[in-house]
Amino acid sequence: MTEPALQVKSLWKIFGPNAEKLIGTPDLQLSRKELQTKSGHVIGVRDVSFDVAPGEVFVVMGLSGSGKSTLVRLITRLIEPTSGEVILDGQDITKLSDPALREIRRNKVSMVFQHFGLLPHRKVIDNIAFGLEVRGEGKDSRRNRAQEMVDLVGLSGYERNFPEQLSGGMQQRVGLARALAADPAVLMFDEPFSALDPLIRRDMQNEVIRLHHEVGKTMVFITHDLQEALKLGDRILIMRDGAVIQIGRPDEVVGAPADEYVRDFVSEVPKSHVLTLRWVMREATGTEAAGSPVLQASTIVRDAARAVLATHGPVRVAEGDRVVGIVDDEDILRVVVAEDAS
């Protein structure tokens, strides 16, 4: 197991005048509403812990008000956490002095915002170079680096424009390039595509997938869109009322929802697009399907369907070399048809 790129340990954020004093008192067991009526404090984030592996895309999902945007801001202390630890690059962020924190923000973590947060008085290229400028890089080196980023996100030809001359999608590309320019270890996305049209949103999601393949950064991605979460996430954290409800791979979230809330949430998802063969296979009894083709357990049902339907009789499912189960037409169709019925 490699060292996690980012570790969050029982992080709390309580808004209100005496938030620190509440930590450790039984009041914290109260629901959000109860606590608010009792003491006027609002729980933003409640005891959240998770690890993010290097190179992983970790999605935090929840409806508005669930505390996901607060959570991502706690990680870089754009909002001060009330208690808990955030460990990044071996340091506990929550204990850093202001200058040390600035160093982290300048070099280790970058963020992409829903409303872009671009500087309207600077050209695209200078917006992208902004992070490099504040950490004191020379004009030539930061221009070169910014130009690389411009090409990377497909903005070539727009370097000399001002942000407001560009469309929303293009502006977010600038935001993306600005975040990448500092070459951070971790990239944070706060609902970056929520303000965009659906088609452009899909485009940008693919762009993120492409960039992830190319630069292999660790990413923490906040969204309220389940489709987006399933599409991008290696793992998904589902939040409600500031607390973690479930953390798991997309197929785990859809296949084994932790509670009614999550079940309700994922009920509309086309299961065949998310579930893997592991979720639909039966146990292999003896040598039932000997000699049939072998598919990996991590194959998504939709991708396996053609192969399974083309074969008469069951198909073997393996994890690595070991056969762990079998699937037949019936198992595949149950997933596909069941979702039509629901």
Add this chain to the structure above:
Amino acid sequence: MSTAIAPPRAGVKEEQPYVDPTKKRYTGRKLLGLVVVWVALWLVVKNRDTLELPFAQTTGLHTWLNDFRDSIEGSGQSNWFMKYVIGGISAALNGIITALQGLLSTAVFPRPVPEIGWLGVMALIGWVTYALAGIRSTILVLVCTFLFGVFGLWQFSIDLLIITFVAVFICVIIGLPLGILMARNQRVSAVVTPVLDLMQTMPSFAYLTPMALFFGIGPACAVAVTLVYAIPPLVRITEHGIKSVSANTIEASRSLGLTSRQLLRQVQLPMARRTIIVGVNQCTMAALSMATIAALVNGPGLGKPVVSALQTLNIGAAFVGGLAIVLMAIMLDRTTTAASERAERRGGHTDVASVGGPGVVKNIVWLERLPRWASEEGYESPPRKHLSNAGRRFAIGLLVVPVLIAVVLSRTYLSLAQFGSFENVPVLSFLSGPKLASVVNTVVRSFVDAVDTFTNGFKEVVTVWFLNPLQALIATSPWWLMALVLLAIAYFLGGWRPTLVTAVCEAVILGTGLWNDAMVTLTMTLVATLLVMIIAVVLGVGMGRSRRVDVIIRPFLDAFQTIPAFVYLVPALALFGPGRFTAIVAALVYAVSIATKLVADGIRGVSPTTVEAARSSGVTPWQMISKVQLPMAREALVLATNQGLLYVLSMVVIGGMVGGGSLGYIVVAGFSQRELFGKGLAAGLAITALGVMLDRIARHAAARYES
């Protein structure tokens, strides 16, 4: 440091509108180049063609204006326009005011005292306040009016109230319908707005003389100048209030079949009521400010004792008069504000705090917005207990009895009619006019002695480092060089339009024959504005970044804005003695609050996402200010400079009264010396030209930053 990234071209499917990459203007470099060329030329040709005109000397235009005045004075009986229109208005105003004075403040022969004595007047004022604004305001007003009497300024104070109220009354009668009409009719708005612009751009000193020419010096002229100054804010806020009734509400009302008249009376006016009362508040404060200055055209009121005290450098007496003016400002402000809060309880609320004073930017009214915390808190404040409407009406009715008794008493007993002297009453004796004045004189003298090193040092630094070099450069450049420099600045900052205006204004200034004086005034204006902007940026950035700083500083700025312009001369004179520097300091204090508020609003208006994004890039606080907040608040900065310039200019010329010299002094002299009348009128014209020029340049520069 960069990771190895082989960038394949990303596929951009979005179609982009074609846009020209913006060309860089290099305004800063052009201006720098200009200054270098200017200084180089100045070294060669300085002191030539500076068009200096000795104080007592007049030009042909000035003599012609003198003759013109004589002919107007002579034509009072022959020309029908002068006789019936202007003469009629003038006589009516004078009549009303004299009648009111006879009733409330001035003894008219053969009575030894006014019709109603001080007790009756106080009772009446208190009763009106109670009916309009409630018990708290009434107590405040009664205390203030009583103090006026103790100060020994009873008659002046009541006179000032009379002038102010007559002016506000006329403002409301004209301004309210006009504002409503402008809100409902685009064409009227398009015609009237530029007129209001000009009225607000003109420094108040500029139209004193022409008004005096037509109305003759005295109460009528005082009301007329006050009217010009006080009506624009009322009209603008009324228009804004009606226009800002939500389009949805109007659509919904129309769909119910309301006629246009019903819409106005039942929807727009009730919803705009609070805003309109804010307009009346602004109008009242402006009227008070101008009615004080109208003392220069022999307008009755508190301005008179202050003017004569300033001219004899009697700080103590000026202080007492100034204090009375400030008290009156506070009492009028509180009362109209309380009245508007009462209107808010009946529905409708406003986001408008005030409008820019002299000068408005961008052809639309610039309305000072309340910061969010102020309007939110104002809105959420727990309701106090109030009398029901019926109960209040009953109380008002009941109070008529004691008021009438007070009036009768004040007509019966001399001591209740004429404010006695309090020099022998314990405690109050310290507040009686002459005593207070001498105390203040002593205190000020010792205070000034104590801070002498500091004030003199400040004066020295500003004079030696800014004022003298700049004045040397501007006022000893040949007029043609200076004219070209101004044209070039106008062109670089705003394009050809302000350049054209600048050319016209320069021609006007040249025509007045007061080029050199105008340039001296310009220098003082620029130096004061520079200082204003330094302070405004420091304070404004602090306020924009921290709510706590805002909460602490804003009330002071509000208070500063309430004080009539005139009063600022008193402390400045006390600290720095007579001279141009005093005018600069008074202008600085006068202009700094509006500029600071604008900067603070601009900083606060910077998108929070951008601020957050910058923070997450790891900027230091200083980088945040210099690279994000100030550049993004650029428009607000230019706007603040524009307002600062106009406020400063109007105050710098008023500073002519305390030895500020140049144009302002010529205007003042025009009132007192008959042979300088024409020159004073020309100086007013030059001031206007200067104001319009500065306003246009700043306005177009601001327009360039608009998104």
